[in-house]
Each structure stands twice: as structure tokens, then as C-alpha cells.
Amino acid sequence: QQQVKQSPQSLIVQKGGISIINCAYENTAFDYFPWYQQFPGKGPALLIAIRPDVSEKKEGRFTISFNKSAKQFSLHIMDSQPGDSATYFCAASTPDTGGFKTIFGAGTRLFVKA
Amino acid sequence: SQTIHQWPATLVQPVGSPLSLECTVEGTSNPNLYWYRQAAGRGLQLLFYSVGIGQISSEVPQNLSASRPQDRQFILSSKKLLLSDSGFYLCAWAPGVVYGYTFGSGTRLTVV
Numbered sequence: 001q002q003q004v005k006q007s008p009q010s011l012i013v014q015k016g017g018i019s020i021i022n023c024a025y026e027n028t029a030f031d032y033f034p035w036y037q038q039f040p041g042k043g044p045a046l047l048i049a050i051r052p053d054v055s056e057k058k059e060g061r062f063t064i065s066f067n068k069s070a071k072q073f074s075l076h077i078m079d080s081q082p083g084d085s086a087t088y089f090c091a092a093s094t095p096d097t098g099g100f101k102t103i104f105g106a107g108t109r110l111f112v113k114a
Numbered sequence: 115s116q117t118i119h120q121w122p123a124t125l126v127q128p129v130g131s132p133l134s135l136e137c138t139v140e141g142t143s144n145p146n147l148y149w150y151r152q153a154a155g156r157g158l159q160l161l162f163y164s165v166g167i168g169q170i171s172s173e174v175p176q177n178l179s180a181s182r183p184q185d186r187q188f189i190l191s192s193k194k195l196l197l198s199d200s201g202f203y204l205c206a207w208a209p210g211v212v213y214g215y216t217f218g219s220g221t222r223l224t225v226v
Contacts, residue, residue: 034214041220041222042220043120043206043218049213049214089157089158104157109155
């Protein structure tokens with residue numbers, strides 16, 4: 001029930017195309033759904049996040065779509081660029097003692113071909 | 115602005131040797147601090163978190179321990195390293211109940 005399932009494991013997209021990464025969760029107590037971007041040898045960086053009271057959030061070329069009834073959310077990267085090549089992690093958070101608890105997906109390695 | 119420092123960047127240690135990784139945060143007070151481990155090509159595993167000085171919660175029983183001797187300092191230790199301790203160790207902080215982590219740049223640990 002604490003798992004966040006992420007797919008696909010890896011993704012190859014042509015430059016200019018749309019990259020789509022999907023995640024699913026089961027615990028309805030989760031109330032914050034962030035996406036992190038990680039470049040090789042670096043720590044993950046918060047990319048974009050959404051709360052379950054909205055169905056979509058857009059920041060530049062990055063969009064989160066959220067389906068509360070299906071307990072699924074996805075990251076869309078429009079006009080994908082070679083610089084977007086990185087590993088992407090979805091996550092789900094819930095309040096916990098003194099802060100919050102976060103469960104991460106297993107990650108998706110995105111490669112954008114020039 | 116807040117910054118997080120983590121060192122060293124890389125470390126090669128023999129089996130059975132001790133370990134000490136340090137993380138410090140600047141520009142904030144009373145942060146929640148976290149240690150994560152990332153195995154090669156895999157996801158993030160929470161090891162320890164701390165909501166205050168001397169307060170440590172362990173998520174996974176193992177060969178490692180953590181300490182928080184000062185408000186903005188978090189230390190990951192081991193008395194005797196195992197081969198299975200190899201990985202990419204990440205420190206992170208979060209401002210209390212506000213969601214979202216800021217991660218450090220990580221330490222690549224190889225136990226040989």
C-alpha cells in the first residue's frame with residue numbers, strides 16, 4: 001500500500017517529441033505528488049509538484065496530469081530536448097511526525113535523441 | 115538563500131573500515147534532515163531522518179547509524195563497512211511541514 005509504481009523504466013524520445021512517464025499509488029493518504037529530475041552524479045532536484053485537489057499543473061514544458069479516482073499521475077515533457085536527458089522520479093508524500101513521509105518510484109531514465 | 119553541503123564527493127573504503135559522511139545546511143534553522151541511499155540504477159531508499167537535535171528515526175535496520183549533534187549538521191556513520199554498503203548517499207533537508215526536499219550533491223561510496 002506504500003508503493004509508488006513508476007513506468008517505463010527507460011524511455012527514448014526524439015528531440016521535439018513528447019515524453020510521458022506514469023506513476024500509480026494506492027495509499028489515499030498521500031496528498032503531495034512531486035517529480036524529481038536527476039542528472040548523472042548529482043542529487044535529485046525538485047522539478048514540479050501537484051496536490052490532489054487539481055487535475056493538472058503546468059510549468060513551462062513540464063506538465064503533471066493527476067487522476068485522483070484512478071490513483072495515477074503522469075509527467076509530460078513537451079518539445080523534449082537533449083538537455084532533458086536524465087532520470088526522473090515520481091514520489092508521493094503524506095504528513096508524518098514532525099514533517100512528512102515520502103515514497104519514491106523506481107525512476108525512469110529518459111534519453112532524448114538529437 | 116538555503117544551501118546544503120555534503121562531503122566527500124567520492125570515497126573508496128575497504129571492508130571493515132569505519133565511515134563518516136557529513137552534511138550541513140546553511141540559511142535555515144530547525145530543518146528536517148534526511149539520509150537516502152541510491153543503489154546503482156535504482157530508486158531512493160530512506161535510511162534515517164531527524165526532526166531535531168539528537169532525534170533520529172531509522173527506517174531500515176542495517177549496518178549504519180546517524181547522528182545530529184547540531185541543528186544544521188547530520189552525520190552518517192558505520193563502525194565496520196560491508197560490501198553491500200556501496201552506493202550513492204544523499205543528504206536532504208526540508209523546512210518542517212512544508213513538502214519537498216532539497217538534496218545535496220551526494221557521496222559515491224565504494225566498499226572494496
